[in-house]
Amino acid sequence: MTLPAAEEVGRPEKSSPKAxxxxxxxxxxxxxxxxxxxALTVAWWALVLFQGVLPAVFVVAVGVLVGAVADGAPLRTPxxxxxxxxxxxxVMTPLHAQVGSLLGEHVSDRLHDRLLVAANTPDGVAHLEDRERMDELTAARDFDLGLTGPPLHLSMGIIAGGLVEAVAGLAQAVVLAAYxxxxxxxxxGAWLSTHWLLRESTRWDRNTGEVLDAQRRAEYSYRLAVDSPAAKEIRLFGLASWLTDRFAADRRALIELRWHATRLRQKPMRWTVLVLIVSGGLFFWSLGRDAASGAVGLGQVSTFAYAAVGASALAFGGLNWALSLAADGVASVLRVEQAMSASAAARAVVSGRAPAEGMPAAQIRFRDVTFSYPGMSTPVLDGLDLTVPAGGSLAVVGVNGAGKSTLVKLLCRLYDPVSGTVEVDGTDLRDLDVESWRRRLSAVFQDFVRYELPLRDNVAPLGAAPEQVLEALATAGATDLRDLDxxxxPGYANGTDLSGGQWQRVALARVLCAVNRGAGVVVLDEPTAQLDVRGEAEVFDRVLEATRGCTTVLISHRFSTVRRADRICVVxxxxVIETGSHDELMALQGTYARLFHLQAARFNEEQDGADHADR
Incomplete structure (x- = not known):
């Protein structure tokens, strides 16, 4: 069985009452x-009904007791x-709370599982960086984190409370039929009318861009405050109070948005009070008249009076705000699932089934490639032409924002070009099976992931022999890291953190391990940015030797690394405005030579300063 289709959530295609x-x-x-x-759902609903009926039974029992006292009858039974x-x-209240909590956890786990699968279904990453989908993803991801409402395991108790109140009010209203x-x-009817009269007070659209922006800012401020990566700078620059104030302001903005969306209107409130006064006055006037005439006994008066008061639960029960928030979260997950499935289906239309084993044998060619990110009017790549010979190394250099990392994303097929083609041995990359192609790839991205997992899983997430892992670490210059478990x-027992340079060596070891297992295309995006000059040269020479025969694409701002590549292109x-070997580009005296001389001059100045300090 599957959940209702996302397009059915709040957007019916048919107008029939059932639809x-x-x-x-x-x-x-x-x-x-x-x-x-x-099973838990049946138990939860059964407890809703049972708990709701109990107050009516209690009211009747109290009436029977009062009548027995008045008549001098035995009191044992009442x-x-x-x-x-x-x-x-x-007893039922804590039992119901426990059942609701368990049910909420099951629902939350299932929805998060589905969200995880949905977010990873499309082949690329565009769906995770598109603004419209980011808003939906935010709502879907955060529905159970307590940022805009209680988590689902707590919401179930609040939802149950509203339903129990509704059943209790209805049951006590039914008791009045005996009068x-x-x-x-x-x-x-008077108590039920409050829901219609005050309907404006329940309107709260948490999926608007304004609300989601406020929610995202509040979450970001919270994460900065409680997670360790930002802790050093926050304390060093004395930002703790600033961050606390920022979080408070963001949360206040979120609360104010909700307040403005749900504030009571004066006119409906006056009508509500009037309806309740008139209906209550008529009922108690009639009950008092019949009690005075002896038409109803003292016990019955007690039962009917309590039941009339208890019927007010109809006004406070029903489908409450917690249900609205929880239902919004579920709907968001389903809409994300549908959007991700549609994105994956669209990609499947242009994704071929040709195997990529052994590719590239000749070259990778970027042919008149143009690309721009969603929401951007200016292209990042604009008619780029570039050939990467198979089995060699190509370095890509250029100023920040030139499009170097975007080129790598297209090569990994995280995006597709807006126009033009990326070809492997003359075959459009879109005609290759994407999983087969990615098995040929290994990469260190500029923002590589630091997995909170054992060392062996950081180097070989899909598994490898311990000897292979240790060999990759040694080649990457991380021989001091040998305890693979x-x-x-530092958040785990016997866990540890690494320096920036050590983490970069682990990321390089991940690439080398993949090469040992068959990857033939290596992407190195700023692979030694956190290493010193001596360590950089040593490690990069090892990496080039270990990846000899692979097609290597290197992106780096350090020309001491770049010059070791077989060919260099300037973007x-x-x-592409220049291409050639280091010597050829230096002889050309163009952009590459200018950038090289600027960096060399800065390095010489730093070296002279260090020598002077030593003297």
Missing amino acids: LFRARREWVFFATLWKSHP LLLIGVVFVLMQ AWWAPLLVG TVLS DRGR
């Missing part, structure tokens, strides 16, 4: 409960009934 009902987010939410854990009902009311047929209609995070404003 409208099934498209309501509340229906989708309760259907999700059933599909997540049927007292026993009151005691049993009272105990059940006390007069019109009594439940008058009293119950050490978790690389500027999305185009």
